[in-house]
Amino acid sequence: MHTVGRSIWHEPRPADAPPIGRLDWLLVGVLAAAASVEGIARPDVAWRPLVTVLALALVPALLWRRSRPLVAALAGWGGAGLLSVLQLVTHAGDLGLYSMMGVLILLYSLVRWGSGREIVLGTAFVTVVVTLGMYASSGGWTDVFGGSVLLLSLVALAAVFRYRADLWHRRQHEIRNQERVALARELHDTVAHHVSAIAVQAQAGGVVAGLQPEKAAEVLAAIESEASRTLAEMRSMVRVLREEEAVAYAPQPGVADLPALARPDATPTVEVSLDGSSVRLAGPVDAALFRLAQESLTNALRHARGATRVGIDLRRDGDAVRLRVSDDGRTEKGPTPEPGFGLLGMAERVHLLGGSLSAGPAPTGGWVVEAVLPVEALP
Structure with a gap:
């Protein structure tokens, strides 16, 4: 007590x-x-x-x-x-x-x-x-009893709402911790996989350098590519680990989930086209493409004036994947406005993965967001 x-x-x-x-x-x-x-x-x-x-x-x-x-x-x-x-x-x-x-x-x-x-x-x-x-x-005993019951009921109601809110926050905190642990394990597995591949290639390079010196450059290029891929994935995962807000960590939505964004019967209609994008992508690239499409779609639905259609097109372009989100809304005449925090965040995410992002009014009207990311297919 x-x-x-x-x-x-x-x-x-x-x-x-x-x-x-x-x-x-x-x-x-x-x-x-x-x-x-x-x-x-x-x-x-x-x-x-x-x-x-x-x-x-x-x-x-x-x-x-x-x-x-x-x-x-x-x-x-x-x-x-x-x-x-x-x-x-x-x-x-x-x-x-x-x-x-x-x-x-x-x-x-x-x-x-x-x-x-x-x-x-x-x-x-x-x-x-x-x-x-x-x-x-x-007051008589009836008044005393009634008043006491009223006050105690009010205190109990406040305590119940306080407890429920505290329980909800505790559950959210536990969920975030579990998701962070799962992402930390994924980060460990990813780094271990790529570092193992680098070690194997370095060992092979030592053998090749003595027998075929001309092949050493190819081995070094492969090691550099593998190291760059590892660093990109580590940056992406560590950045998510640092986020304070709860996000969907595992499994994260990717290219396979893009058709769920289609809205054929809504106004404006949302059409999704996937061409040659079934190639296996690195996890951060796969998740980034979905986030970019989702955020661009949200901006179009919120800001595109008079738009009747929003198109999401994802195409394979050599060793890269090109995402294009466009609408047919009306654009204001004059200089292009400064990018907001949303576009700046999208651009930063793309650049961390070695890609590029452009956003602005289309010559024929409407707004276009186009991102190009390396495929980096997983072995």
């Missing part, structure tokens, strides 16, 4: 708390309007001007309920406690506005977004305020 208490006390805040948004401002506006209307329309409330001003002053605390949950809870429930003290001192009647039920949201946010220390301190303070309020209102 002592260990559980210590773990709750040291529990950090959730890292995925959203910033203040439009719904937060809408909530504040609605509660402020409700407090103003109640202050005017409810003559049964004692000390109406003071109670209304206090309610309006506490409403903005809802904006801090995720960034500063303990401060917001202390402010909101402190106001409720102040009304209870005033009720005890003055023996006045009802001092509460229905709009002040917004403090329940602050309690929920405290448990959902606060750290363990904030939750313990905040709930203890809320317990004192609730007890004081029940004593001041002289």
Whole structure:
């Protein structure tokens, strides 16, 4: 039990708390309007001007309920406690506005977004305020039971949502770790395979150099090609290992998955043509071609004005593979705009694999992205 208490006390805040948004401002506006209307329309409330001003002053605390949950809870429930003290001192009647039920949201946010220390301190303070309020209102056992059930249900609901979010993040972290381990194994196997091939070729080169010196140059060229291929694949895999976002690691989609991008019945239509691209490609090249086609298609669907067709063509061109993604959308007259981060990232990926990338408006209209990558067929 002592260990559980210590773990709750040291529990950090959730890292995925959203910033203040439009719904937060809408909530504040609605509660402020409700407090103003109640202050005017409810003559049964004692000390109406003071109670209304206090309610309006506490409403903005809802904006801090995720960034500063303990401060917001202390402010909101402190106001409720102040009304209870005033009720005890003055023996006045009802001092509460229905709009002040917004403090329940602050309690929920405290448990959902606060750290363990904030939750313990905040709930203890809320317990004192609730007890004081029940004593001041002289509520019966039914009121005490109903209020306690409501508060405990709210705390339990916040805890459930907090636990579910934490469990989801843990699962995502485990999945990323498993994928990185799988990719690390693939990197090890790839390097071992190519280094073994280099070692065999170097040994053969030593034999050939003594018998046929003219063949030594061919062996050295083969070793250079194998080493360059190894470095390219290592760069590609290590770059993926460094990525923080979850991506599809193994198996990665490749050329064989390009037909899935076709949309014959949509607008614009997407047509995929594969000609001579069934050759076995190195893993990084295969994955890069699919990513380039997918990203180019996404850009075309998002930015091509009035496009009716997007074509994805992949063709074998000697020792290279040529990918062309084009659309028939309208292009703006004037200088070609500077490439965005998407195109720069695509170009960097292509250059790392020893290829080239061009993107720009076509002479006949529309936009064309063309990438040329070495085949580098695996043995």
